[in-house]
Amino acid sequence: xxxxxxxxxxxxxxxxxxxxxxxxxxxxxxxxxxxxxxxxxxxxxxxxxxxxxxxxxxxxxxxxxxxxxxxxxxxxxxxxxxxxxxxxxxxxxxxxxxxxxxxxxxxxxxxxxxx
Amino acid sequence: xxxxxxxxxxxxxxxxxxxxxxxxxxxxxxxxxxxxxxxxxxxxxxxxxxxxxxxxxxxxxxxxxxxxxxxxxxxxxxxxxxxxxxxxxxxxxxxxxxxxxxxxxxxxxxx
Numbered sequence: 001x002x003x004x005x006x007x008x009x010x011x012x013x014x015x016x017x018x019x020x021x022x023x024x025x026x027x028x029x030x031x032x033x034x035x036x037x038x039x040x041x042x043x044x045x046x047x048x049x050x051x052x053x054x055x056x057x058x059x060x061x062x063x064x065x066x067x068x069x070x071x072x073x074x075x076x077x078x079x080x081x082x083x084x085x086x087x088x089x090x091x092x093x094x095x096x097x098x099x100x101x102x103x104x105x106x107x108x109x110x111x112x113x114x115x
Numbered sequence: 116x117x118x119x120x121x122x123x124x125x126x127x128x129x130x131x132x133x134x135x136x137x138x139x140x141x142x143x144x145x146x147x148x149x150x151x152x153x154x155x156x157x158x159x160x161x162x163x164x165x166x167x168x169x170x171x172x173x174x175x176x177x178x179x180x181x182x183x184x185x186x187x188x189x190x191x192x193x194x195x196x197x198x199x200x201x202x203x204x205x206x207x208x209x210x211x212x213x214x215x216x217x218x219x220x221x222x223x224x225x226x
């Protein structure tokens with residue numbers, strides 16, 4: 001199984017709502033990533049989890065809260081978002097560890113619209 | 116800081132043409148380079164991965180080359196088809212497994 005799944009596919013939320021994005025992989029990968037992608041722009045890294053611990057936070061606002069409850073799951077909790085947070089949110093996974101040879105596999109993304 | 120540039124930003128060709136997409140990067144200390152395809156509103160599909168010790172990789176009608184010392188990679192698509200229409204992204208990976216993406220090339224293949 002070389003698939004990364006993400007739910008929901010689409011999400012519309014108000015600025016006062018609390019919602020969560022979910023990502024799952026069963027490839028035995030121990031590194032998982034959240035990216036944000038605006039229209040016609042490349043993906044931007046938000047967070048990296050390595051062995052279920054947050055290893056990188058690219059200065060993301062606190063209204064985005066990641067969680068890695070186990071080695072297969074990655075969540076992104078959303079609260080008090082702004083309209084400019086509307087984007088495609090992509091999850092990826094890879095083998096962990098040093099070396100830089102770890103291919104990343106991406107999910108289909110969640111299209112988020114903040115009203 | 117690594118910077119990745121893709122040229123051209125957009126490309127429109129008639130069906131059947133062979134075409135080349137270019138990717139350049141400023142720091143040659145990379146571990147691998149990936150080419151991705153992205154359809155509108157969709158996730159990224161990995162096309163080819165070239166490790167830093169390799170010079171090229173092939174998959175079907177796709178061939179990717181890497182010249183690490185000059186900071187360049189090309190993606191060659193043979194006999195283009197309308198189904199190849201998509202955005203193509205290259206990304207370089209550093210020792211910490213972080214990917215730096217280029218801005219992408221939006222390809223349109225006309226029937």
